Each structure stands twice: as structure tokens, then as C-alpha cells.
Amino acid sequence: MAKRKPHEEQELPFVALMDTMTNVVGVLIIVLVMVGLSVASAVKKVLSDLPPVTKEELQKIQEDVKKLPEKIDPQKVEEQKKQAEAELKRVQEELKTVDTADVQSKMKFMDLEAFQKQLDERKKERELNKAATDKMLTEVERLKALLDQTPVFTPPPPSYVRLPNPRPYPEKPNETRILVAKQGVLSFNQAKFLGPILEGMDKVKSQLEFQKVEYAPFAKLLEGILGSPANAQKAWPEIAPLVDRVQLEYVALAYKALVTGGIPATKSFLTDVADIAVATRQTMPVVAEAIVAAGKGDVAPWVKLDPARPPAPPVIKASVGGGKISFAWGSFTKDVKATPKDVAGFFHDLAKVKGIENASKARTIYDAARLQAMLQRAASNPLIAGSYGFEPKILPTLPYVQLALTPKSGGGETIASLKQPNSAFIRLMRDIKADPNGVVIFQVMPDAFEAYLEARKVADEVGVPATWEFLAKLDLAVNISGYEVQRLAPAPPPPGKGAPGAVTIAPPKRSLD
Numbered sequence: 001m002a003k004r005k006p007h008e009e010q011e012l013p014f015v016a017l018m019d020t021m022t023n024v025v026g027v028l029i030i031v032l033v034m035v036g037l038s039v040a041s042a043v044k045k046v047l048s049d050l051p052p053v054t055k056e057e058l059q060k061i062q063e064d065v066k067k068l069p070e071k072i073d074p075q076k077v078e079e080q081k082k083q084a085e086a087e088l089k090r091v092q093e094e095l096k097t098v099d100t101a102d103v104q105s106k107m108k109f110m111d112l113e114a115f116q117k118q119l120d121e122r123k124k125e126r127e128l129n130k131a132a133t134d135k136m137l138t139e140v141e142r143l144k145a146l147l148d149q150t151p152v153f154t155p156p157p158p159s160y161v162r163l164p165n166p167r168p169y170p171e172k173p174n175e176t177r178i179l180v181a182k183q184g185v186l187s188f189n190q191a192k193f194l195g196p197i198l199e200g201m202d203k204v205k206s207q208l209e210f211q212k213v214e215y216a217p218f219a220k221l222l223e224g225i226l227g228s229p230a231n232a233q234k235a236w237p238e239i240a241p242l243v244d245r246v247q248l249e250y251v252a253l254a255y256k257a258l259v260t261g262g263i264p265a266t267k268s269f270l271t272d273v274a275d276i277a278v279a280t281r282q283t284m285p286v287v288a289e290a291i292v293a294a295g296k297g298d299v300a301p302w303v304k305l306d307p308a309r310p311p312a313p314p315v316i317k318a319s320v321g322g323g324k325i326s327f328a329w330g331s332f333t334k335d336v337k338a339t340p341k342d343v344a345g346f347f348h349d350l351a352k353v354k355g356i357e358n359a360s361k362a363r364t365i366y367d368a369a370r371l372q373a374m375l376q377r378a379a380s381n382p383l384i385a386g387s388y389g390f391e392p393k394i395l396p397t398l399p400y401v402q403l404a405l406t407p408k409s410g411g412g413e414t415i416a417s418l419k420q421p422n423s424a425f426i427r428l429m430r431d432i433k434a435d436p437n438g439v440v441i442f443q444v445m446p447d448a449f450e451a452y453l454e455a456r457k458v459a460d461e462v463g464v465p466a467t468w469e470f471l472a473k474l475d476l477a478v479n480i481s482g483y484e485v486q487r488l489a490p491a492p493p494p495p496g497k498g499a500p501g502a503v504t505i506a507p508p509k510r511s512l513d
Contacts, residue, residue: 167465167512173439176432179407180444180452181474186387186412187428188405190478193388197378198482201371208366208374208483213240218248221488225252238267245360246274246284247399248486253285261292262340269344271360272351278359280305280316291347294318295340299325329353368394368485371401375480387411388476396489398479405476415454425455429462439512442468465512 177188201208215236222232222239232252239251254273258265270284277287282305290301299318306316317328326335327346332353336342351357375392388411390403418425432438440459444452452468459466 164513169467169510169512170437170439170465172437174432174435174437175439175441176428177476178440178442178455179412179471179474179476180442180448180455182445182448182451184412184414184451185418185425185455186407187425188388188476194478194480197375198480200378201374201480201483204374208370209364210244210367211370213243215240217488218486221249221490222252224490225249226256235265238265238270241267242270242274242360243486244365245363246277247365247491249490250284254288257285257288257292261288261295263292263295263344269348272348274360275351275356275358276347278362279356280307291343292340294325295338295343297325297338299327364484366483366485368401371480371483371485375401375403390478392480394485394488397487397492399484399487399491401480401483401485403478403480405478407474415451418455418458426458426462429459429464433462433464438464440464440466442466443471444468445471445474467510467513 174191175189177190179186179188215233219229219232222235223229226232226235235252235255239248239255242248242251251270251274254270255265258269258273263269273284273287273291277284280287287305290305293299293301297320299320303314303316303318306314308315315330317326319326320338323338324335325338325343325346327333327350329350332350334346334349336346372392372394375390379390379392387408388405389408390405393402393404395402413423413425417423429440432440442452442456442459456466456468
């Protein structure tokens with residue numbers, strides 16, 4: 001058995017261990033002290049780098065902290081995770097059971113090339129629309145710029161407006177026209193204007209009648225009615241003598257009807273027809289056609305020309321029997337054979353009956369050329385022309401000479417001057433008001449309605465009866481209707497006369513407003 005070592009030998013390692021532990025503890029303390037110093041230095045640096053916090057900012061931070069959501073429990077998060085995994089697993093199992101055969105079958109019919117083509121077309125359309133949109137936006141910007149440069153609209157001053165007051169028009173009005181232009185007004189009274197002219201014509205009336213009748217002016221008219229120059233020249237000696245009492249158009253038509261019916265159309269017989277036409281209030285062609293019909297045994301057209309109106313007894317009577325015709329004109333009666341020659345003889349005798357003989361001489365037709373020459377001389381007289389210049393014109397279809405009037409420069413009054421007290425316009429309005437039949441007709445140019453309102457206001461203040469109408473141009477036409485002249489062309493059809501049986505609407509009657 002080994003011998004136990006002495007006790008001192010067992011305690012030496014423990015002492016060394018304690019020394020070592022002491023050293024280690026000392027080192028750790030030193031390290032801790034160093035780390036503490038480093039941490040303190042770092043904290044001090046961090047605190048020094050932090051910006052200062054005011055009391056209000058600290059309070060706001062504390063309030064924000066209170067608003068933070070509550071701390072999430074890890075156990076609850078774990079449970080939610082397990083539930084989500086279970087739900088995902090269930091959905092995956094359901095997806096495995098979905099039948100995709102129908103979708104796959106539809107995919108087989110999809111034409112990818114067609115889709116690509118449509119896509120390209122949509123892209124092109126989009127590019128075009130984009131270009132158009134850009135253009136529109138550019139135009140909008142341009143218009144905005146123009147709008148910014150547009151001055152602010154200032155409304156014009158208020159205009160005088162009156163409500164219409166329709167009233168009946170005088171039966172025999174004495175009309176005064178007021179021509180209204182943008183610059184002012186110009187008055188025209190046709191009766192006063194024509195008075196001196198007609199007075200001068202009446203003094204030399206005999207000089208205005210036909211002195212010599214020429215064929216040339218009527219050649220076109222007669223050739224058109226009778227069919228040829230030869231027929232017209234043949235008829236001229238028979239037609240010409242009636243130039244001063246009947247329109248040659250009607251004489252030529254009557255001549256044509258008689259010749260066609262086998263009745264000689266001599267100068268004498270045409271004069272008889274003209275007298276009978278006056279007595280029956282008909283035209284020569286109508287009477288000539290009735291004579292031709294009677295020569296063929298048909299007296300109805302002649303009986304229809306009876307000038308008497310019921311309840312007065314008829315003037316014309318006629319009956320056919322036994323190859324004869326019994327005619328009666330009032331108390332004048334005669335029986336003739338039913339032949340053109342004998343019938344013409346009756347009408348020749350009828351024209352000698354009192355009241356019919358020379359009836360056509362009561363009418364006078366004047367020479368248009370002489371009438372025009374005289375009016376041209378009157379136009380050069382400033383005392384007659386007044387505020388208007390005029391030119392006599394012969395229009396082929398009119399049975400009278402027409403005066404074309406043009407206002408002279410400087411005539412009339414401006415809108416400003418007519419408003420002045422006792423202006424010529426106001427004096428004229430007072431004169432018209434004093435006339436029981438006086439009427440003012442305002443003829444307004446298309447651009448002069450504002451001027452008309454001002455002139456009408458003055459007329460309304462005076463109280464003159466008036467009406468108005470538009471005037472296309474500032475020219476007037478006046479007919480010398482008291483002196484009939486020969487037409488050189490056929491008369492136009494009466495206005496408003498339509499086809500037989502057609503319904504015509506008469507124009508509205510003029511009234512005061």
C-alpha cells in the first residue's frame with residue numbers, strides 16, 4: 001500500500017487556483033469598467049447628437065405611442081398561421097377536383113393570329129385617335145388664346161320698341177311714303193309728286209296722241225300672234241286704225257279668230273267688234289269668238305256675254321230654228337240666216353245701235369314714244385323733279401310709262417336732325433295727321449331698322465297713323481297710269497291666277513299698326 005503524501009502537498013493547487021481566479025476577476029472588473037466607460041461615452045454621444053425635444057413634442061410622441069396597436073400575442077399568431085395553412089390545404093384539394101376540360105376545349109378555338117391582328121388594328125386606331133386628340137387640344141389652346149384676347153362685349157344702348165296696334169286702313173288713303181335708310185329719312189308723296197307732271201301733260205294731251213303709226217314697233221307682237229311676218233303685214237292695214245282705242249294685241253287676236261271662222265276681218269268690222277266689246281264689258285277676242293260660234297249655229301257663247309246682271313232682265317237673247325237665228329239686243333231684234341255672212345251682217349247692224357256705236361272711241365291710247373319724250377323734258381326741270389331724279393321707261397308688257405325715281409344726294413333728313421323741335425319731318429307728320437285720310441308708309445331698307453324705330457318714335461309722339469314695310473333698294477317706280485299706251489308684248493297673266501279649279505289665297509289687306 002502506497003504511503004499517503006503529507007497534507008501540505010494537497011493544499012498547494014487550491015491556492016494557485018484561487019490566485020488565478022482572483023486575477024481573472026480583476027481582469028473582468030477592469031473590462032467591465034472599460035465597457036461601462038465606453039457605453040457611457042456612446043450614450044453621451046448619442047444623447048448629444050439627438051435634437052432637443054420640447055415639452056409639446058414629448059407630449060405628442062407619448063400620444064402617438066398610446067395610439068399604437070396592442071402587442072400581438074405570439075400564441076395567437078401561431079394559431080392564425082395554423083388556420084391559414086389548413087385553409088390553403090383545403091383550397092388546394094378543391095382545385096384538384098375542378099374540371100378544366102371546358103376551358104381547354106375553348107382554348108382550342110381561339111385564333112391567336114386574329115387576336116394579334118385585332119390588337120394591331122386597335123393600336124393603329126389608338127394612334128390615329130391620339131393624333132386627332134392632340135390636334136383638338138392644340139385647337140382648344142389656340143381658341144383659349146384668342147378668347148383671352150377678345151375684348152369684353154359691351155351691349156348697345158336700349159332701343160325704342162313699340163307694341164303693334166292693328167287698325168283698319170282708310171278706304172281712300174292719301175299715302176305719304178317715308179324712305180328710311182341707315183343715314184336718315186326721305187319723304188315721298190306720290191300724289192304731290194305726280195300733280196305738277198300730270199297737270200303739264202293734261203295741257204298738251206292732244207300732242208301725246210298718235211300722229212303716225214309705224215309697223216316696226218309692233219312687228220314682234222303681231223308676228224307672234226298671227227304666226228308669220230307675212231300674215232302680220234297682211235293684217236296690218238286692218239289692225240292699225242284701232243291703235244288709238246284698243247290694245248293691238250286684242251285686235252290681232254280678234255282678227256285671227258274671225259279669219260279662222262270664215263268671217264272677213266275688215267277695218268270696219270273690227271271697229272264694230274271693238275264697240276260691241278265695250279258694250280258687253282268684254283275683250284275683242286271674246287266677242288269675235290262668240291260671233292264665229294254664232295255663224296256656225298251656236299249662240300250660247302254670245303248669250304253668255306249679256307251685260308245685264310240679275311235681277312235685271314237680260315239684254316241679249318238668241319234662238320236657233322229653221323235654219324235661222326233670232327237675235328235680240330234689248331228692243332233691237334233681227335232674224336238672219338245661220339250663215340257666217342248673215343251673222344256678221346247682224347253684228348254690223350248691232351254696232352250702229354245707240355249706246356254701242358262709237359263706244360270704243362271713249363277710250364284713248366297714247367303714243368308711248370311721245371309720252372316718254374315729254375317726261376324726259378320734265379325730268380330736267382328741278383322745280384318738277386324736287387328731291388328725286390326720274391327717268392321714264394317703256395316696258396313692253398306694261399300699258400303705261402313708268403318713272404324710275406332715284407333720291408338726289410343731300411335730300412331728306414338725318415335721324416339726329418328730324419328729332420329737333422319743328423324739324424321738316426315733324427312738320428310733315430303734323431300735316432299728315434291733320435288730313436283725315438292721311439297715312440304714312442315707312443319703307444325701310446334691310447340695314448336701317450334702328451333708324452326706322454327712331455323715326456317711328458317721333459311719328460308716334462305726333463300721333464300720325466302709320467304702317468311699315470321692307471324696301472329692297474332705295475329706288476321707286478311710279479306708273480303714269482292715267483295715260484294708257486300700247487303694249488309691245490303680250491300681257492302677263494294676272495297675279496295669283498292659277499290653274500282652273502285651283503284654290504288661291506288673297507294677299508293680306510294692308511292695315512295700320
